[in-house]
Amino acid sequence: MHQKAWKYIINSKHILLVSHVSPDGDTLGSVLALYDVLKKLGKKVSLYNFTKELPRIYDFLPNINRIKDTIPNHFDLVISCDCGSFDRLKIPRGDYTLINIDHHISNEYFGDVNLVDTSSASAGMVVYKLLIKNCVKISKNCAICLYVSIVEDTGFFSYSNVDKQTFKDASSLVELGVNPAKIASLLKSRQSLAKVRLLGFVLNNFELYNEAKIAFIYINKEVLLETGAKRYDTKNIVNYLRDIVNVRVAVMILEEEHGGFKVSIRSEDEIDISSIAKDFDGGGHKNSAGFEVIGSDFKEISKKILKKLEDKLV
C-alpha cells in the first residue's frame, strides 16, 4: 500500500494537499510535512483548507502561509490527511486520484489508496511511516511538522493512543532536529488574554450536580463578547471541569450565534457518553462527544441532558 501510494505521488503532475475543516495540529502538521517532502522532489504542490482563518497558534509551522482557502485548477492527485470522511475535505469529486492518509477508526476508506493505520497516534505518524518506507530524507522542517502532529493528538503524550512506538518516533524526530521545549512553548505559552479570561469565567461559574459527579458550564454570547474570546477558544475548555477530582462527567453548553446550542461532553474513562450524544443526533468517542440542540431555553435543555447523565451514572 505504501509503495502504491508512492507510485501515484511520483507519477503525479500537480498534487493538492487537503487538511480537514476546523483544522488542528495533526491535520496541518501532516500536510505541511508532505509539502516539504514533495517540493524537494520537484513536484507542483498546492495546499487547501476550507477554513478562512487558521488557528493562530500554528503560525510557526513551516509553510503554513501557503495553505489557501481556494481550490486550484487541474490537479491530478489529492492527498487528504487526518480526515475520516470525504465531506470533511470540502472539495468536489472530480477527475483525480485520491490518497486518504488517516488514523481514525471511523475512517470511511473514501480514497483510491487508503493509508489508514488506526494504531498510529496521529495522521502525521502515518505520513512518517510512508516516508520511511520509501527511504525519503526527512528535513528538520518536516520533522517539526510531524512532531507537532504527535503532541497535538496525544495531548503531550497523555492519551490512550500513546505506546512505545510513539516515544520511539518522537525520539527519532528529536534526532532530526526537533526542539521539544521550543515546540511546547510555542503551543502552550501563547494563550490569548481573551482565552485566559474565558477560562477564568468557566472556573468561577461552573455548577456541580449529583454529589459533584457532574459539572456544567453555560457560556452565552455575552460571555464571549465580554471576554473577547472566539468560539474556537471554547475548544476543550470543558476538560478543566472533567479534571476535578470527583467529577465524572463535564458538560459545556455554548450558545450558538444564530440560535440553538452546541453541547460538548467529556467523561472519565469508564463512562461511555457517546450514546447520549447519539440520542441528540450528535457523535464522538466514548469519553468525548458532542451535539447541537435547536431551541432557546437553556434551562430546559440542560435539565434534559442532566436527566440522561444521571441515568448513566446510576
Added chain:
Amino acid sequence: MHQKAWKYIINSKHILLVSHVSPDGDTLGSVLALYDVLKKLGKKVSLYNFTKELPRIYDFLPNINRIKDTIPNHFDLVISCDCGSFDRLKIPRGDYTLINIDHHISNEYFGDVNLVDTSSASAGMVVYKLLIKNCVKISKNCAICLYVSIVEDTGFFSYSNVDKQTFKDASSLVELGVNPAKIASLLKSRQSLAKVRLLGFVLNNFELYNEAKIAFIYINKEVLLETGAKRYDTKNIVNYLRDIVNVRVAVMILEEEHGGFKVSIRSEDEIDISSIAKDFDGGGHKNSAGFEVIGSDFKEISKKILKKLEDKLV
C-alpha cells in the same frame, strides 16, 4: 562510579532511602523505584521524608505509604535522590555511607559516592541508568515510579531537559508495562475543587503592567481560606499567567501564614530573573526563581519588585 555505588548497596545491611523536603514526583518516584529493586534483592530498606503529609496526588505510587517521617536506627547506607544539598535531606550526619543520586547542576557532591548526571531529565533517570548498568531486572512497579519521575520533571516532555534519550527511556519503560495514559490521568485529572477555585481566583484577579508584559497576582490568607486551597496548591499556578501571549514575566506574591510574603517569578526563555531573586536573597533558575520578603505592606513590596522587573525588560 555506578559499580562502586552498587558495591556499597550489595554490602549494606540496612539502607535508608531519603527524598527531599517539599517532595515532588521525581524525588518520590526515584526512591520508590529503588525500594522496589532493593527489597527484591532481599535488603532491609527504610524510606524517610521530612514532610508529614505527602502530596495526595502521588498516592498511586507503589509503596508510597511506606515512606515515614521518622528516621530509623542503625542504618549503614543512605541513598538520597534528587537532592542538590545535604540540608534538604533533613537527616543528621552519622556513621553511614552516603550515595547521592541527582541531576541538578547545583548539586554539592555531598555523598561518599555521587551519581550526579546533569544531562538526565530526572533523578529517576539516573537511578534507571544505575539499574541498567548493573543488569537489574526492572519490574512494572519500578518502571511506573521511574516514568513518573520523567513526566514530573519534564512537565510531560515540555521542558528544555528533554532530549532524544528522554523519549528512548520513556519508550523502554512503556515496554516494561507502564500505561502512559493512566499515569497522565492520575496526575492531571484529580484536581481538588479547592485548587480549581484558586485558579479561578487567579485568572479573575491578576493585574497587568508594562504594556501587559508583566503579570502580577497577589494571594492573601483569606483567599486560601475562602477557596479551601492548601499552600502547596499555589505551586506553579503562576505559570498560567506567564503563558499569556504578551506576558514575559509573571509574579505571584503569597502572604505567609505568620507574616511576610513568598514571591515566585516565572519568565520567558530569554529573560533571566535569577539575579532578581538573588537581590532578595532568594534562589532558583534562569526562568523560575523565588524568594521570601519580610514586611506587611504588600503594595510597597510589589512596587519594589515591579521596578526591578521594569529595569530588566528595558
